[in-house]
Amino acid sequence: MTTTTESAAGGPGTGAAARGTGAPGALAALTELSMTVGGAALAGAGGLEVIDPATAEAFATAPAADRDQLDTAMAAAQGAFDAWRRDDDARRAALLAAADVLAAALPTLATTLTAEQGKPLAEARAEIAGACLWLRYYAGVELRPEVVQDDSRGYARITRNPLGVVAAIAPWNFPVALGLWKVAPALRAGNTVVLKPSPDTPLTTLAVGELLRPVLPAGVFNVVSGPDPLGAWLAAHPLARRVSFTGATATGRKVLAASVDDLKRVSLELGGNDPAIVLPDADPARIAEGLFWGAFRNNGQFCLAVKRVYVHRRRHAELVEALAALAGAAVVGPGHVDGVQLGPLTNVRQFRRVTELVGDAVHHGATVAAGGGPLDRPGYFHEPTVLTGVEDGVRIVDEEQFGPALPIVVYDDVDDAVARANGTSFGLTASVWSSDLDHATAVAARLDCGQVCVNAHGAGLRPDLPFGGHRWSGLGVENGRWGLESFTEPQVLVTPARPAANPGTPPAAPGDEPPAGGSAPGETAP
Template sequence: MSENYSMTIGGEAVRAPGTFGVVDPATGEVAEQAPDASREQLDAAMAAAQAAYPAWRRDEAARRKALLAAADIMFTRSEEIGRIITLEQGKPLADATMEVVGAGVWLKYFADLELPAEVIQDDANARVEVVRRPMGVVAAITPWNFPLLLAIWKLAPALLAGNTMVLKPSPFTPLSSLKLGEVLRDVLPPGVLNVVTGGDELGAWMTSHDVPRKISFTGSVATGKRVAAAAAPDLKRVTLELGGNDPAILLDDVDPAAVAARLFGAAFQNNGQVCSAVKRVYAPASVYDDVVEALAEQARAAKVGEGTREGVQYGPINNEPQYERVGELVAEALAGGARAAAGGGPIDGPGYFFQPTILADVEDGARIVDEEQFGPALPVIRYTDLDEALARANGTHFGLSGSVWGADADRAAEVAAELECGTAWVNTHLALAPHQPFGGFKWSGVGVENGPWGLYGFTELQVIHRSKA
């Protein structure tokens, strides 16, 4: 054990009555211990956030200054915090460091984002102004695939708007969020950001707690539905980002060799553990075999290993349940007649390593096509009719994002407009940015994150009506 991690409550380092083990996915062994918060400690965190709220919401200049200072910490300590992410999440150190840098970029963006009032009437009768007010305390629950960046996606707009926060990270990746709380204690006033860690029970306590006025959650559909149900009795506002099963449709004029590397990168970034990654590829019959082989070449060349080793591109799957799920979906597809053009199973040895896998001769109806695999396995589905491919791409409860690839960009854009999803990319995928709204249709979520639209999600509208009569 290399570091003694503590929670942040009311600006202070706080231990818990007990701890739980945090597994290094590269070894499958417990590497660190994290605090296991009690119900009383959650109450204390909520009370601290509530007490900090009145002063914090009134000082916009201080909020912007604090977010800029937080961004500077992310930039200057990116490798230090990145090493923690690699330990708990498994991704290569270069990717983990860039996650921290990205957190700084998001913080800086929101620190500079305007939150203007709107004057909708100013005449002899009245001046009517619409302003956006903060909500109060926000409960944020974050996932294990991008543990720091996705915390910042919530923290930056919530705090800029004038809210305070209690943050609970995934129990698989609590360490980077605990570190975040620690490094921001000197930047944020006590109580503005509180970080507590624990298991699913702690999350249930948070969502039903009577203090938060907003819950921002990123995770599975099943848990998101439980969050929404828990929020309903108190009419808490919610933002839910619940994952996707993102299709990539290749048109018949596509050059497989030209797009293979970008398509593979969009599917296998973070070892396929990205909500909006390509999860299934629809390729026309005329180029199907070439597409499969081009992707298989990329998979066979990929370097998988422990995240601090030189040249490693992909680490392990983050946790044992997800590792077993990916293995089960791949094995079931192969048993059903699919062909592994590359990969096809686990990598021998310790840890949760899995071969980058390209599955050919697989159809809609297979679980690995119909469900979100969230791992390093990509099915490629043959089609002969574009309208049918679109119908199959849209024929799911998910609707987070998708992409269309072709030599004629205008034609590809017309097809992309038919996708039922929050973001439709043309000749690219996973092109995310802080100024661009991110959210999903159908079961992929409620509300959006990022850009002014994400900021508005942490506010309530208020009308200031001044009579001149």
């Protein structure tokens, strides 16, 4: 790999380290941002330092909302709800306009995202572009009524109605994309939103709020920021009728508990311990790159990243060698430096956790095939690390590391590999790697998770497919019509005969009417 970077000290397996400073000067315009409440700017009651993970130093201050300001935001969303829910065409147009505005601001938003989150600029740009894709997708999705009876005996129709105010809580690993995973379907369904970004990465989301003020009616989309306990207040707020949270499983439990007394509708997209199974007929040379980036994209800070690899003994040595070579060649450094492939970990908590888990694995007999520890430089940089000679029962195999460290576990029997892959409390995603598609597909069907891919990892991450986890990996799903419907509640209308069209109620689409003399379900548009 040809780069202009210099190598970090550390011996075999150490990724190349790009040298550079922290947040670039061009960022200054987006480091003094306000919250968006009721369509207007709102300064915080306090301040929140934002750390550049490439330097471990504060480079900006974000507003921190107090409880009264949160109440103001929730009241603004409640006040905007009735008018917003009634105009379907306006909602479609607004989502398209929002996508255009964010796309036009993509370079500046990406620079801000890299500075606060650490990911390389190319990945930051891709995240903003993905958020625009989600907005455009939902602008085109319909919530048509479902006619289940229309005959001489009567008429019955099901409509999907918005819930009201949605409390959305986004994580720090993909703050814009995962925030808009919630916002786009919630707004499309006719709800209004109060969005809270992670205190680690508030700036880009605040900038999105500022950019969308002229696009969305006042109060429809509100952004508040601040440290804990702001998230707990939001989840428990009496005006919130739906809570959508993405983050750690432990925090998700607290969000669920905070929502119970008021019987709010809740979706939780939580952690994972996502396995990859490499079958004995797989070719390590062909699959290594896809497997590597399935694990190390965004420095492993990805809910559905490969967290552990089960490889047949026949392919173990070849695969470890190939993955170690990729880890050793990966360019590590500040995300705004050209050529960087892996930035720093986003915060000191993750930096310490990954360091601790790698050390624990080595203590329990793991062999370091590549990397092995932090880089000796400012910021939260850790070498991309490949570990072998490790088994189930060691923390880095049993827990979600959420960082650039990948354990490789040997197996001899495919049934055993499947049992180990399923032997966890999590169930988010998985992958199976093989040259025999039929065999791989049969193995994939046995894995207990929300999404499984063959010869790829995370390939089903699309706006038109549901995404959600089993067991401790979450409740409910996001994306597609399934995610859209989760921001609604069904209402059944039963009358003696077909009613005249009601204002605000779309007419039944062709094909919804049942055959003459009977009743039949209609279809909901994808």
